[in-house]
Amino acid sequence: MKTKGIIIGLSLALCLIAFFMRDWFLSFFTNEIIGENFLFNDSQSLSQQIFPTLIFVVSFGIIPFLYLFVRNYCKISSTKNQVLSLLTIIGSASIFFGMRVIYLKYKVVQLRDLLKRAEFTSDADIPGIDYQDMHLESYLMASVLIGCLLSSIIFKKSSNQRVL
Incomplete structure (x- = not known):
């Protein structure tokens, strides 16, 4: 029961951190993609940004629950494997x-x-990719879920090999 309370507290803390760092995070990666400074000023208050903000916040807040799922599903008991499963989730999410x-x-x-x-002679006439077409929040959520899937496959397979 104590572990579940810690996981819930950690998840809420990650959600809060993600909510406040969303503008910086998206500005950084949009600048990296487009090559221009794209500022998100109070994007949380925009009505069309509610769903993408929710996806972004949940994609960070779900990490502790995915870790708990992998730990319980694969029956990971050693601290080394628990840390490796968490690093697999976060690392593969970052890679994807x-x-x-x-x-x-x-x-x-x-x-x-x-x-x-x-x-076209001037760069001002050349269109680029719109922010709405990037779907960065959705890909972040999908990459975290893929990281969980990879971690559970890796550690389930390694636990099956120990049984044999």
């Missing part, structure tokens, strides 16, 4: 989200190159 950022950055460069070859 980073792959999305690299893909979008490549698409922007490819689009700009294509339009420059079509004899």
